[in-house]
Amino acid sequence: MKRFAIYLVFFCTFQxxxxxxxxxxxxxxxxxxxxxxxxxxxxxxxGVVIGDKEVVLINSMMMGSAPDLEREIQKITDLPIGFVxxxxxxxxxxxxxxxxxDKGATIISHENIKYSEAYHQLLFKDEIxxxxxxxxVTAYHTPSHTLDHIDVYLENxxxxxxxxxxxxxxxxxxxxxxIEGVLSGxxxxxxxxxxxxxxxxxxxxxxxxxxxxxxxxxxxxREIYVKFHMRVGELFKKxxxxxxxxxxxxxxxxxxxxxxxxxxxxxxxxxxxxSVEVNFKxxxx
Numbered sequence: 001m002k003r004f005a006i007y008l009v010f011f012c013t014f015q016x017x018x019x020x021x022x023x024x025x026x027x028x029x030x031x032x033x034x035x036x037x038x039x040x041x042x043x044x045x046x047g048v049v050i051g052d053k054e055v056v057l058i059n060s061m062m063m064g065s066a067p068d069l070e071r072e073i074q075k076i077t078d079l080p081i082g083f084v085x086x087x088x089x090x091x092x093x094x095x096x097x098x099x100x101x102d103k104g105a106t107i108i109s110h111e112n113i114k115y116s117e118a119y120h121q122l123l124f125k126d127e128i129x130x131x132x133x134x135x136x137v138t139a140y141h142t143p144s145h146t147l148d149h150i151d152v153y154l155e156n157x158x159x160x161x162x163x164x165x166x167x168x169x170x171x172x173x174x175x176x177x178x179i180e181g182v183l184s185g186x187x188x189x190x191x192x193x194x195x196x197x198x199x200x201x202x203x204x205x206x207x208x209x210x211x212x213x214x215x216x217x218x219x220x221x222r223e224i225y226v227k228f229h230m231r232v233g234e235l236f237k238k239x240x241x242x243x244x245x246x247x248x249x250x251x252x253x254x255x256x257x258x259x260x261x262x263x264x265x266x267x268x269x270x271x272x273x274x275s276v277e278v279n280f281k282x283x284x285x
Contacts, residue, residue, distance in 0.1 A: 020065040022072050023208065030133050031157045032076060033200055034069065035211050036061060041263065043204050044092055045211065047161050048073055049154065051132035054082030057100065058152050058161050059093045059202070060107075066096035081105045083130060085139050087163030087202055088149040089116035110141050112148035144185035145175040151185065153192055160189055163202040168213030168221065170205075170260040171228065171271050178279045179229040186222050193218065210259055220257070227254045232275045246272045 023035040023043075030050040035043050046069070047058035055077060061069055073081070084101070086094045086109040097107050097119040108130075111123040122128075127140040138153045144165035152161040165185040166172055174182045189199065199213035231254060235245045245251060246269035255261055255268065 020068040022069070023211070024072065024076075025211070027157055027159055027198065030135065031154060031159060033159075033198070033212070034072065035204060035208075036065060036069070041206065043206060043211070045161075045200050045202060045204050047152070047159070047200060048076070049132050049135055049137055049157075050077050050079060051082075053079065054132070055079050056083045056085065056130060056132050056137055057081050057105070058085045059087055059163075060084050060096035060100055062092055062095045063099055066099040069096070070100075083108055085109075085137075085150070085152055086113060086118065086120075086148075087152070087161065088146040089113050089118045090146065090164060090202070093163065093202065094118040108139060110148040110150050112146075116148065140188075142185035142188065143177040143181035145173060145182070147176055149175070149185070151189065158194070158196055159198045159200060160192060161200045162189060165189075166199065166213065166218070166221070167201045167203060168199065168205075168217040168259075169207070169210040170258050170264055171225070171255065172201075172203075173271075173274060174229075174278055176278065179225060179275070182225060183222060186218055186225075190215065190218050190222070205260060207259070224254060224257060229275050229279055232272055233280045236276050236280050242269055242273045242276060245269075245276075 021037045023037060025033040027033065032048040034046050034048060037043055046061055049056040081100050082105060084097060084105045084107050101107055107121040108128065109120045109123055111125050113120050114123060127138060129136055129138045135154045135156045139150045142149050142151050142165055149163060149165055151165060164172060172182065193215040195215060197215055199217060201213060204211050231251050232245055235248060
């Protein structure tokens, strides 16, 4: 698991001292998606929901980029940030919590985040909702990726922030609850979505065409996740090594449908390793 953690750190690394740039998508007059452009092989998404008196920020990102993010938000509204919602305890989702808390924001997180190093204030167990302007912002716990992971749903704007529980272009780290946790999160997202729903991942592609996903991505990736983890488990039980599984023709045929496959193929062994550790190794007697 340590090697996979190192991979995740590499995946999320970006310049801390240069001015951070953003690609901003306007969903409507009060909902915006900010894609932070990282100096790495990925980008990161956060969300801004503007109410009558205050703003909800979905993920505070890194402390080093907080002033840039704040200035970018001030280009579209002069209202204060009243709430920050953390998708999970991954560093880039909460690192700047204290920056915004010191300016008056209330930090909202799942109760399990208290076991991490993340600064936290208002904790919830299953679900919490905030009425902001024309939207009901609902954060709910999902068992995918981390034990403190949540999704954030904007029903009226038809936007679903899935944090690190989903990536449209590549396999996501399943976390301690394994593939069952990821599928549970995806299944709830499918139930909430229609053909127009914007699915916002946490880590996202460098390709603007895959900054966001949709219901078709959820359905396709669910099928890929099931086939991938079943094949990994089958080969592991037969005695194949991590490296042999990652080179398996069928495994590669399953994931090559994902847009990031050509670039991320060298990292496939880390996804295989994580799948074996979480889903299968502990179940082998």
